[in-house]
């Protein structure tokens with residue numbers, strides 16, 4: 001699609017560690033069309049956070065982008081100087097909602113002080129002199145009760161769900177075009193999680209945004225996302241519109257991950273085995289050691305991405321085969 005707000009192509013990121021060099025992301029592709037919510041799903045250790053860090057330009061010092069592009073509004077973020085990224089992109093054109101609302105706010109400063117400080121650096125010039133007023137409007141939009149008073153309170157005076165709303169307002173406070181959320185509902189109870197997801201959906205429409213939502217939970221993807229990309233051991237294995245992926249997942253990893261979801265599984269055993277270390281990933285398809293339909297060829301060559309239908313890509317030549325009985329948890 002031409003109207004992508006963000007297009008990540010062929011992105012490779014490696015990190016130098018004591019064990020050698022780890023290829024954490026190995027030619028990842030991702031597209032976020034304007035006005036859409038795209039989920040990135042994968043187990044812990046698949047590279048979701050590294051993908052976010054690469055987009056935001058906050059990779060660890062020992063990491064580097066080896067190849068690929070991160071094109072956002074026509075500019076390749078992978079090639080932008082760090083000061084331009086910090087000034088014009090991170091926390092400005094791209095807002096970030098972190099995973100843990102308990103850790104993300106400084107407990108010793110009032111909420112308003114912290115949020116106004118962010119706005120001082122990144123808010124659009126036309127809001128000059130109106131930061132507090134804008135903030136109150138945003139707190140109202142994220143349904144924080146009594147916004148004027150909320151700005152005078154300290155983080156510990158809010159519940160987890162309210163703190164997450166504060167962080168969503170903070171992410172919106174610089175008038176971003178893209179929101180990136182890293183499992184923002186994981187630390188919340190189920191009811192609050194539902195409310196925050198619904199709020200995010202409404203805000204994306206109301207503020208004319210796009211969103212990248214990272215999670216390990218297909219249930220959350222089903223509720224929130226228009227499209228989804230499944231990532232395994234640093235490689236994109238499948239991408240499709242959400243409904244299609246949930247009803248017709250093709251890659252064995254995506255099928256097994258879906259089968260593990262509580263709504264479907266009778267026994268939540270998870271997928272046997274674990275995500276390989278990026279310091280010594282398997283050759284060929286990185287999923288082949290855990291794949292119930294793998295054959296010898298899967299260990300020798302990386303699968304080519306095939307398009308099964310419009311906007312549905314899968315990186316497995318054997319995706320048409322059924323999984324053997326007992327393979328799903």
Ligand SMILES: Nc1ncnc2c1ncn2[C@@H]1O[C@H](COP(=O)(O)OP(=O)(O)OP(=O)(O)O)[C@@H](O)[C@H]1O
Nearest residue numbers: 015017024043044045046047048049050051060278
């Ligand atoms: N600074 C680092 N040094 C060495 N290895 C790292 C570093 N950061 C990440 N990794 C490794 O890269 C892989 C991907 O990590 P990443 O945090 O991106 O995965 P993730 O899918 O976000 O996992 P989680 O859901 O647990 O946050 C993991 O194997 C992790 O151990």
